[in-house]
Amino acid sequence: MSAVSNSASVHRLVAIDAMRFIAMLAIVIIHALPSDSPAPDWRSLLVHACRFAVPCFFLASGFFFASKISDIKAIKRQTVRLLSIYVLALIAYIAITPLTWFQWPDLHNPLRVVLFIIGGPAFHLWFLPTLVLVQWILYLLRPYGFGVIFAIGAVAYIFGLIIAPYHYLAHLPDLQLIDKTWQTISRPFSALLFVSIGVWLAERKPSIKLATAVLMTIGGLGLQMAESMWLYQSGFGTFNSVDFSIGTLFYGVGIFCLATLYRGPMIPQSASWGRLTLYMYVSHMFFLYILHPAFLSHAPLPSLTLCLLTSVFSLLGAWIFSRVKMSKFFSGHVHRKLRATPVE
Template sequence: MTSESSRNASLDALRVLSLFGIVTLHVAGGGFADNKPFGFVVDELSRFAVPVFFLMSAYFWKDADLVAPLRLAGKVAMRVMPAFAIILALTIGLRLLEGGRPGFEPTPGGLLLLLWSGGPAFHLWFLPALVLGSAVVATLMKFTGLRWTLAIALALYAIGTIIGAYSKPLFGHGFPFWMDRNGLFFAPVFLVAGIVLRRHRGALADWPIPVIVAALVTFASLHLAEGYFVVGRYALGHDYSLATLGYGLAVAVLFMRIELMNPIWSTLGQATFGAYLIHLLVLKVLASNFGLGRHSLLMIALGFSISLGVAVAWRAGRALLAARASQA
């Protein structure tokens, strides 16, 4: 396990910000009933978060990982898929206890789609996408090299954007989100970006922060414009598109460029995975049991704080139990 003293506080702060973005987009995507135009902007500007999490996942890969694609994919799967299974089972179980439907069809195709998309726990799509994307990128890196891998990943991302954000203007109708938001069309380009940034991290020290901020603002504005002009409706009319690539990269590079030192970021950063897993359940409780569904800003603040707080407490409790066990 990486000690807090050896962790990069800036990257952990980036994880925390990305978690906040994910909580925000799920609240905004749910309607933002008290101010829909503002909710649209909030939803759009939160879309850097998932790309950053993909990028950060690959940023820490070693070159030795990339020479064995199946081993890398297996290692990633062992790290994330047990959590996927637990949260998915919990989500389905709660739906059944409430008298609802399980949220998937008990057929071979339905089970495959459940594994692909997360089904009723739709936020979990990131995890199987990470596993598949890892296998795709490592395989391409092994047999084609970095340049061709980047080119193919960009082409896949362009195809995914056509299927996703640009489907209505091009085809007159939309497609299910799982057709473009997955480990084939979406994840690879951000995973490759993580590899590239890792290999050239020394050069980032020379990049002027004002230039990075200007790029961030530019791509954020383009992303917002795509959401407004290409789709032109709220809510969830726009997901990820062409400018998302630059937007996510700019946010990541900014945090790689700045130097944060406070160890609190490392404590919080290590808890973001657990908080990501449970945040939809927390939001559901806040909306259903406390009637906060129409108070979106409060939902964001509470959903983020409670999810992260529970995850920090969980990690602290496990560490305490492990310490006592080692002393026994």
């Protein structure tokens, strides 16, 4: 590999890490600014713009997972790492969450068990066990090629769409379990396709033009918002009630491709912050629970202040934890060589 191509590859990895930090800020906005208005308002429009975040996390996970997709030892280490973080975080959130979660008499209900497994009182933790499951699925399906992987991923994605946000069109009943809905159960079904695309991008290195990435981004966001508006006007939900849709697929892939194509200047620390996003993701709801009572107003200034403070405290907490010796077990091995690489 030439020095020029090696430099471009390193810059692409740095840009992806910087994108992960931006995606983490978008996650905070999504969780901090739920809109109570069924119709479009500034909060729901902003949240829609941030819906690229989770897809980009999955795409980045697939991109960095590609190098060890056939390494069962690496997958086992990753499984232990992610599930350890998940279990410890779940225990911590149970400790700070009102005990009403356990006061329901029918916790033996399988759907309640599923809801608990994918996060329970810490609803955002569904990402971790989902990523573990998807990595093992990819390990098993890799010998069959990307055609089979994409086909299964597409079926899972469509199934997720059917049970949410399109469950009313499929004549599925309302499902309200401790303020959880079909939306919560459907989220993991979107993961396989996004992670698979990330692996494909890393392995095949397709030549994607900037115009194509921009078109996917703008078109995907537009389609996502059009789907939400159609569901809202049809009486099947609020404008802000869609976690992922058909448009989200193109929107997330478009943003990720823009990150891989970016060659301009960036804040030097942004890539380092991007490598702290796992800790930030796990902990941000803790700070949001603490700060939210002081920022109940839906006005822009207090709402955005809540987002800023949650992000700052999450980043600070993640940075402190990364300095603890115990954190080496949780840090993974993906970017050890990259950590010493300056941002160009």
